[in-house]
Amino acid sequence: MRSRTARTTEPSRRRRLGGRRGEALAFYGFVSPWLLGTALLTVFPVGYAVYLSFTAWDGVAPFKPWVGLDNYREVLTSADTMSSLSKTLLLVAIVVPTTIVGSLVLAVLLNERVRGRTVFRTLIYIPAIVPPVAASLIWKVAFDQNSGAVNRFLRMLGGTAVSWLTGSHAFVVLVVVLLWGIGAGIIINLAALQTVPAEQLEAVKLDGGGAFTAFRHVTLPVISPVLLFQTVLVTITTLQTFVPVLLLSPMSDSGISNVYTNIPNANRVYMVDVYSQFFAYGRYGYGSAMLTVFFLVIVAMTVMIFKLAGRTVFYAVDPNAAAKEG
Amino acid sequence: MALKESQPIAVTPSTPAHTRAAVPKAAGRRRSRKRLLVFTILLVVSVLMLLPFVELLIGSLRPSSETSSDTWLPSTLDWRNYADAVKVIPFWRYGRNSLILATVNALLTTISSALVGYGFARLRAPGKNLLFGLLISTMMVPQIVTLIPTYLLFANLGLVGTYWPWVLWGSAGAPYAIFLYRQFFSSFPKELEEAAVIDGAGRIRIFVQIFLPLSRPLLVTAFVLAFNVVWGDFIAPNLLLDQSNTTLAVGVGTGYVMGQGFPLPNLIAGGAVLYLIPVILLFLAAQRSYVRGFANSGLK
Numbered sequence: 299m300r301s302r303t304a305r306t307t308e309p310s311r312r313r314r315l316g317g318r319r320g321e322a323l324a325f326y327g328f329v330s331p332w333l334l335g336t337a338l339l340t341v342f343p344v345g346y347a348v349y350l351s352f353t354a355w356d357g358v359a360p361f362k363p364w365v366g367l368d369n370y371r372e373v374l375t376s377a378d379t380m381s382s383l384s385k386t387l388l389l390v391a392i393v394v395p396t397t398i399v400g401s402l403v404l405a406v407l408l409n410e411r412v413r414g415r416t417v418f419r420t421l422i423y424i425p426a427i428v429p430p431v432a433a434s435l436i437w438k439v440a441f442d443q444n445s446g447a448v449n450r451f452l453r454m455l456g457g458t459a460v461s462w463l464t465g466s467h468a469f470v471v472l473v474v475v476l477l478w479g480i481g482a483g484i485i486i487n488l489a490a491l492q493t494v495p496a497e498q499l500e501a502v503k504l505d506g507g508g509a510f511t512a513f514r515h516v517t518l519p520v521i522s523p524v525l526l527f528q529t530v531l532v533t534i535t536t537l538q539t540f541v542p543v544l545l546l547s548p549m550s551d552s553g554i555s556n557v558y559t560n561i562p563n564a565n566r567v568y569m570v571d572v573y574s575q576f577f578a579y580g581r582y583g584y585g586s587a588m589l590t591v592f593f594l595v596i597v598a599m600t601v602m603i604f605k606l607a608g609r610t611v612f613y614a615v616d617p618n619a620a621a622k623e624g
Numbered sequence: 625m626a627l628k629e630s631q632p633i634a635v636t637p638s639t640p641a642h643t644r645a646a647v648p649k650a651a652g653r654r655r656s657r658k659r660l661l662v663f664t665i666l667l668v669v670s671v672l673m674l675l676p677f678v679e680l681l682i683g684s685l686r687p688s689s690e691t692s693s694d695t696w697l698p699s700t701l702d703w704r705n706y707a708d709a710v711k712v713i714p715f716w717r718y719g720r721n722s723l724i725l726a727t728v729n730a731l732l733t734t735i736s737s738a739l740v741g742y743g744f745a746r747l748r749a750p751g752k753n754l755l756f757g758l759l760i761s762t763m764m765v766p767q768i769v770t771l772i773p774t775y776l777l778f779a780n781l782g783l784v785g786t787y788w789p790w791v792l793w794g795s796a797g798a799p800y801a802i803f804l805y806r807q808f809f810s811s812f813p814k815e816l817e818e819a820a821v822i823d824g825a826g827r828i829r830i831f832v833q834i835f836l837p838l839s840r841p842l843l844v845t846a847f848v849l850a851f852n853v854v855w856g857d858f859i860a861p862n863l864l865l866d867q868s869n870t871t872l873a874v875g876v877g878t879g880y881v882m883g884q885g886f887p888l889p890n891l892i893a894g895g896a897v898l899y900l901i902p903v904i905l906l907f908l909a910a911q912r913s914y915v916r917g918f919a920n921s922g923l924k
Contacts, residue, residue, distance in 0.1 A: 321747050324827045328743030329755065331736045335796020340762050343773035350773070404669065412663045420911070421670040424677075427907045428900065429856025431877045435896045436676045438887065439683055445691040445889045447679045453694055478676070530764070538766045541858045549881045569768055576772055585772070593769050600764055 344593065350586035357582040369587035379588065382571040385469075386537060389567060393476045393536045398529055401483030406513070408484065409491045419488070426481035434545035437475045438463065463546055468562040475542045483528050490524040491517070526607045530600055537596060540569035568592060683893035691889050702890075709894035713879035715872070721865075722855055722872040723902075725790050730850035732794025733801060734843055740797045741805025742831050746817065763799040768859070775863050784864050790854065798853075801846040808842050809835060841912075848910045852903060872899055 326333070351369055353362040373379050408419050425433070440447045441462035449459040462471050494517050502512040547561045558574040572592070575585035683691075687702040710716065744756055778784050812835070820830045836843070854871075861871040876899045880891040 318748075322749035325743050325747035325749035325752060328747065328827075328831075329740045331795050332740040332759070332797045332802060333755070335792065336758065336762055338777075339774055339792060339796055340765060340770050343770040343777060344765070346776065347769070347773040404666075407662050407666055410659065410662045412659050412666065414663075415666075418666040418670050422666075422673050424904070424907070425673050427852065427903055429852065429858075429873065429903060431856060431858050431873045432896050432900050432903075435877065435892050436680050439889045439892050439896075440676055440679055442887065442889055445683075447683075450694055450696070478673070481673075534764060534766055538768045540768060545858070545877050549878060549887065572768075572772075582776075589769050589772065593765070596764065596766065596769075 347586045347589050350583055351590045353583040355582040356580045357576070358580070362583070365583065369584045370591070372584060373587050373591050379568075379571060382566050382568045385564070385566065386539070386568040389469075389473070389476075389539060390533055390536045392473055394529065394532050396477060397480055397483055397532050398525060400477075401480050401528070402487055402525065404480070405484045405487030405491060406517075408488060419484075423481035423485055426479045426485075428479070430475075430541045431545060433475055433478060434542040437471055437478070438546050441471050463548065464562050466562075466564045468546065469564040471546055472539070472542055472565055475546070476536065476539065483532070486524060486528060487521065490521040494520045522607070526603065529607075530603050533599055533603070534596055537592070537599075538569055539567055540573065543567060543570055680893050680896060683890060684897050686890055686893075688888075688890050705890045705894035706898065709880070709891045709898065712888075712891060713875045713895070715875065715895070715898070718870060718872040718875035721869055725787060725861075725871060726851045726854035728787070729790045729794040729854045730847045732791065733798050733850040734846045736795055737797035737801035737846055738805050738836065738839065738843065739831070740802045742809055742835055744802070744806040745809030746812075746835075747827075759799055759802060763803065771859060771863065778864060785866055785869070787869075789860070789864055794850070798846075798850060801849065804842060804846065805839065808839055812838070844910050848906055851906065855903060 350362070352364060352366060354365045354368070355362040404422060408415060408422070412418075428436070439445070441449075443449060443459055443461045443463070446462070448462065453459060460467060462468065498516045499512045502516060507515075543561060543565045547565070549560070558570065558578045561570055568588070572585055572588045575581045575588060682697065684705050685701040685703065686698040686705070687700060688705075690698050744752070744759070774789075775784070778789055783789055816834060817830055820834055825833070856873060857871075858873045858877055861874050865871065865874070876892075876895045880888045880895055882888060
């Protein structure tokens with residue numbers, strides 16, 4: 299009965315929608331906005347940056363003198379660039395593990411059946427929707443040397459005021475700003491925890507296993523793909539940290555244009571270096587080489603994280619199955 | 625029927641089977657002690673997360689003469705900070721600019737991403753897997769890598785200082801939104817389309833009349849995400865727009881400084897509160913769909 303219906307509808311479906319070729323045409327029609335947009339706004343710009351990285355263009359001159367690999371040689375040997383890169387990697391080393399572990403622990407706690415759980419979920423998540431501009435300003439005001447709440451607290455305890463936004467302390471403030479938005483990961487982890495089969499948790503319990511055993515052997519494997527996805531994402535966003543650094547630093551009255559000089563040395567991360575090369579020193583070729591290297595580092599890190607996780611991450615469902623069936 | 629079954633679960637969990645089971649008294653006491661501990665931890669974390677907001681609100685009402693005093697609460701509530709915050713910079717003009725840019729971009733992103741997501745989820749074509757790989761890899765391309773070269777491109781096209789870049793970005797769709805739509809649309813049963821095909825519906829009609837109405841939570845999620853991205857974005861308007869037509873993010877982020885570059889903390893606080901209100905309101909209004917949209921996407 300069923301199969302007959304299927305057999306009779308199949309050809310008519312083919313005819314009406316133009317068959318296989320019609321379907322392919324329809325596919326390209328549907329994806330064309332993205333395809334054209336990506337070609338123009340992602341692929342072309344990346345290619346253009348790669349081209350510029352082989353030149354010594356100053357951003358103004360009508361010609362772009364070809365310098366071959368000179369810029370790359372400089373990126374890899376320049377002390378400034380190495381220092382900004384190492385600060386960025388330090389930031390990643392602090393922020394990424396803290397965010398991943400912290401958001402997992404909080405998600406597990408928020409998944410417990412405690413009073414006021416929904417309220418806690420909202421409260422802890424709200425900082426994550428605060429745009430970076432506002433987050434930076436909030437903490438800039440809180441860490442202000444004279445009027446900030448942090449120093450008021452220190453003075454109350456009998457300590458002395460710290461100049462948080464200058465010198466090496468600025469790095470601490472930057473880490474605080476980035477960690478405040480930990481809720482973004484919590485919401486994804488919470489959704490993932492709902493997919494953990496209750497029967498299997500039950501089974502562990504029947505075998506005499508504790509909550510930790512259940513977490514280690516059931517929960518963690520099931521949500522591991524989500525954790526991996528987050529690790530990649532948080533690493534990439536942390537690597538491109540720029541706006542908080544800019545807005546935490548002292549402004550000049552001419553606005554943002556020459557703010558690069560005011561950024562404390564401790565916070566001169568890679569992207570600050572890149573923007574300074576372009577817009578403070580007019581070194582478009584060198585800046586492009588820095589961007590290209592950054593891009594390659596990101597690709598390498600993503601591949602590395604997937605490779606490392608390949609051995610431990612557990613996919614309950616073949617992730618490619620959905621793509622094939624479409 | 626089939627549709628109902630395949631609809632993914634909402635994020636609010638039902639009682640897991642194991643907690644409903646009858647427990648001996650000692651275990652029950654242990655459980656309630658554990659709940660108290662969890663409750664306390666969550667309370668402490670929530671307070672820590674919210675303190676900056678409280679301090680921001682208090683700061684926005686502190687008289688400028690008391691900004692450096694050691695008292696936690698101001699002697700009087702000074703609403704002038706808000707009045708000054710909207711005067712020192714052209715606050716409402718910047719706000720309107722942000723609203724226009726964010727709305728236009730979010731509408732375009734939402735619709736365009738839904739179209740593309742539908743294509744990836746429901747249609748077969750040669751080269752599709754390759755393109756899907758491209759989509760996933762563009763998710764990994766940081767905005768910052770493409771922004772400066774894109775800025776050079778827009779400069780060549782004479783689009784710097786206009787809102788066209790946001791129209792173009794919106795029309796192209798956003799990879800994360802496309803991904804969410806694709807995951808969501810993939811979960812629908814084939815019969816859904818087949819019935820419509822028997823009725824003689826074309827692809828566009830199937831998409832508009834069947835898939836779009838079913839994806840309302842995701843439409844809201846995509847819109848809110850895209851709106852927040854533009855409302856919160858600092859770098860693109862800072863690079864592409866100028867003093868006359870820039871957005872509130874740039875205005876609030878850079879506007880409240882004195883002659884020598886000293887920050888005006890009470891004005892920053894006032895401006896930041898006003899700048900944040902739409903974001904918080906939009907989140908609270910869309911929270912349900914927002915959370916559901918994420919849960920539905922099956923991000924794994």
